[in-house]
Amino acid sequence: MKNSPALATFIAFARKEFHHIFRDRRTIMILLVMPVLQIILFGFAITTEVRHVKVGLLDPLPDQATRRVADRLLASDYFDLARVLHTPDAVEQALRRGEIDLALIFEPHFHRHLHGPARLQLVVDASDPNTSALFTAYARRVITDAALEIAPPVAPVITTETRLLHNPAARAAYNFVPGVMGLILMLICAMMTSISIVREKETGTMEIILVSPARPLMIIAAKILPYLLLSCVNLATILLLAVHVLGVPVAGSLFWLVAVSLLFIIVSLAIGIFVSTLARNQVTAMLVSGMVLMMPVVLLSGLIFPIEGMPAFLRWLSALIPARWYISAVKRLMIEGAPVAFIAREALALACTGAVLVLLSVKNFKNRLA
């Protein structure tokens, strides 16, 4: 081979990393299958979407109007009639026992009051505030529509119409696909890289490599290459599943989506390297990347709890989490179809975090050798 020695060393080392990964059947299976499972789990089993809300109906004097309102509500996929109730006490009991999620209560002689204030009441089990807020809003919309049909207003009234842009059906997939992307890429890059570097410290092979003429930077580069490629495979898998199985469109530029993903992958790899300079053994590396890195990603990145609703301190803390910026960028590009200029802030945040982590890692690495 006419290659330079440095390149030959790089190739020798990168080849070895691939051997490590592909010889460990269990790990490679987990790495390749995990994204698929996560997408399918989130997509079909675990869902925060409003579907099949159990409705209890209390209609003391059924008439045409109440029936039409109730029919309209129950006609949709979102609401199912669970119980017909007769007293306010029964409503409370049913709610408490969890037999119903929502009670629809008409006042007696509803029909007669249609042009005055005709009142109906929604009683909601709000133990899950996110979901209940969603389905209450939806129920109100359906009821308002129905009421306007039954009794068109004599005088013009002001009505508000809400349109859910970017995600008309309020599908949870639109929220979690970016989240899962952030989670998986982070997990594979940060955790796997840190573990594989720390493993070499543990077994003593790192010592041999440090004594060899191989440059540390080259070793690190060879080490992250396989995980970089693996992450790209995962990225492709997730995107394909999202588009073709879950029907989440890529509204914006695919090019920039991939570009910002690569940036995030690089940042995650830098996190992995940084963790490996701190951790002495594989268990520590796993705990640090698993608990210290993953938990905040899940809790503070906006994947489960909206960042806007957090106390200022947590909001500030979440700004330090690269996944938060990435997930936000993916939402903008993929779901909202925003032009790339709108994710400049996210990209900048990611780039800065990456640069800081690389600098810290190099500093730690040098300290260890001094």
Next chain:
Amino acid sequence: MNAITTERLTKRFGAFTAVDNLSFEVKRGEIFGFLGANGAGKTTAIRVLCGLSKPTSGRAEVAGFDVATHPERVKRHIGYMSQRFSLYEDLTVRENIRLYAGIYGIPTAEIRTKSDALLRRLEFGDWRDRLVRVLPQGWRQKLAFSVAIFHEPAVVFLDEPTGGVDPLTRRQFWELIYQAADRGITIFVTTHYMDEAEYCNRVSIMVDGRIEALDSPRRLKEQRGAATMDEVFRQLARGARRT
């Protein structure tokens, strides 16, 4: 020419002097035993000589290069094997050889012919394409040593290479060391086994960061009226303040 020369080599960590004024020379092709109790400063000294750690003061030349100013050149001309088993268990025998040879920039064709010859000499036969994980202990040790000198270094540092190995395997291992020394490779070896110290051409004994004795095993025993190197070592180590 000397393979290793040190002059007043010192390494301090804060107020702690791990290596204190070492001055010694190791000749080319010599088997040099570097003895000392745990904590005497052996590992620190080896790290400095390998270019992993900068000396606080004094100087050291290894294979003709200054360790402080040209650590990269030093690294090119040394081999290293530690007490910990340092091959990759999930790679085959041949893949391990190819990896380490590749790190030293040996061309692929040369790696192939040399590793074939090596594996024949070590009588590895069918083991060559098996994972290192399944190799018997003695074979692993021999392989690790052969990999450490595969690139024909001027000096090879062996840091307790036979720790936890049975006597028969240790004996075989030392035969490999003799063969390497005959080819002109300088051997710098630390050990806890005093019978192994007897195999060295010269031996230094470190106590509290300083070299307290340096000579051939025979002369050291004569000077102190001791029957074995073990006795010599005990006499010197008794004065140690660090443990």
